[in-house]
Amino acid sequence: MTDDYITHNKPINYNLWRSKIVIIETNRLILREYTLDDFDNLYEIVSDPETMRHYPKPFDEERTRDWIEWNLENYKNYGFGLWVVTLKETGEFIGDCGISIQNIDGELLPEIGYHIHKKYWRRGFGSEAARAVRDWAFENTDYNCIYSYMKYTNVGSYSTAIANGMRKVKEYQDEKNKISYAYAITRDEWKLL
Numbered sequence: 001m002t003d004d005y006i007t008h009n010k011p012i013n014y015n016l017w018r019s020k021i022v023i024i025e026t027n028r029l030i031l032r033e034y035t036l037d038d039f040d041n042l043y044e045i046v047s048d049p050e051t052m053r054h055y056p057k058p059f060d061e062e063r064t065r066d067w068i069e070w071n072l073e074n075y076k077n078y079g080f081g082l083w084v085v086t087l088k089e090t091g092e093f094i095g096d097c098g099i100s101i102q103n104i105d106g107e108l109l110p111e112i113g114y115h116i117h118k119k120y121w122r123r124g125f126g127s128e129a130a131r132a133v134r135d136w137a138f139e140n141t142d143y144n145c146i147y148s149y150m151k152y153t154n155v156g157s158y159s160t161a162i163a164n165g166m167r168k169v170k171e172y173q174d175e176k177n178k179i180s181y182a183y184a185i186t187r188d189e190w191k192l193l
Contacts, residue, residue: 023083024132031083031097031129034071038084039064041093045117054154056176074100080141082113085129094120097129099137104149104182105172110137111147114160121156127163134164138190147184151177158183165193 024031034042045051046059046067059067074081082098095116102111112133116126130148137146148166150157158168161183170182 024136025088026128026132028088029125029129029132030086030088030091031132032086033075034068034081034084034096036068038068038093041084042068042096045095045115048118051115051118054151054157054177071096071098071100080137083133085114085116085125093117094125095129097126097133099133099141099146102147102149104147105170105174105180109145109147110141110143111149112137112161112164113148114157126156126160130160130164134185134190138187144187145184146190147182149180149182152179152181165189 021033022030023033043059043061043064046064047061049058052058071081071083078101080099082096082100084093085095085097086093095114097112097114097116099110099112101108102113104111112130114126114130116129134146137143146166147169148157148161148164150161152171158181164185166183166185168181169184172180172182174180
């Protein structure tokens with residue numbers, strides 16, 4: 001485990017998460033399962049054109065509901081999905097991060113994905129969450145390699161992947177992104193971090 005898991009000195013109001021299933025706790029973040037009540041907070045992020053500029057288009061209300069329901073199904077089917085990222089001290093919803101099975105150049109592979117509210121960009125929250133998810137994945141699954149993929153123009157996303165110990169393993173064409181990059185880290189590489 002990394003230093004991100006060290007408990008800090010401020011008391012935490014765990015009542016903020018009493019009815020939520022907490023998956024991961026870091027220095028500054030709580031990652032928990034989605035509920036249908038998270039719609040408004042998620043929609044604020046994924047409907048924003050700037051945040052979603054590396055996607056084909058921002059999410060509409062239906063796509064946002066589908067996203068939450070897809071993750072709820074993933075929890076049942078796989079035991080993981082993307083989880084809500086909240087600030088530990090306040091419980092504020094700032095995005096999501098987790099692991100899902102994605103089609104990466106024709107292969108179904110475990111992938112760490114993340115969306116952080118733009119007002120929290122460049123503060124290390126995406127890297128902190130992704131690092132914690134990477135550790136969780138290797139500690140709780142049998143996967144020997146974990147991936148992140150993104151549109152070639154998404155510098156923030158591949159910078160997060162690099163900060164997460166990943167290296168670029170593939171560049172390929174796809175319908176969604178035109179050109180995508182795939183980054184990966186193996187279990188053996190993770191053990192050396």
